Amino acid sequence: RKEVEQDPGPFNVPEGATVAFNCTYSNSASQSFFWYRQDCRKEPKLLMSVYSSGNEDGRFTAQLNRASQYISLLIRDSKLSDSATYLCVAGYSSASKIIFGSGTRLSIRP
């Protein structure tokens, strides 16, 4: 079982829709969580950090559920430019270890 698992998708949704995807992690020692965005053949870029209290940045909301060991990303009013692969990341401070999920591919259609 992978330490960080994501539904690979693709999620294909119309412009303006709300879309959400989850990521589960297996190691309860994970302490920091992030969502990265990766465009095709480009480098991953940090989208947002994820906190237990939730984190909102414009149309994007990230949430951490430690009890169930998952993090989520919600995109409201999706735009064509949101089409990308979204990578979930868990960090373990004690080991300075960083685990990437395989990514969820999102495609927004006009």
Next chain:
Amino acid sequence: DADVTQTPRNRITKTGKRIMLECSQTKGHDRMYWYRQDPGLGLQLIYYSFDVKDINKGEISDGYSVSRQAQAKFSLSLESAIPNQTALYFCATSDPRGAVGELFFGEGSRLTVL
């Protein structure tokens, strides 16, 4: 200009050749990483370095070596390239004062081994 620069951006080589991928950064970060990405497999850590005198193997270090020439430079070598090393390679940096997992990536080096 990019804060994390990788060269070359694209390279095609033949089996058995020695290849070096270079990474330099202007972010002033102590920590540097080399990752490999294959379609559908996500990012896999090859090597990482927390300072100039520190080199650590990642999950897939076999067939690779690294050199940390300075705080700002971290190079990855394939001593004898093989076709299954065809992949997209990313260099990344992080600030030890930041959260573990907050990484800044270079634009990638696409390597094809024939």
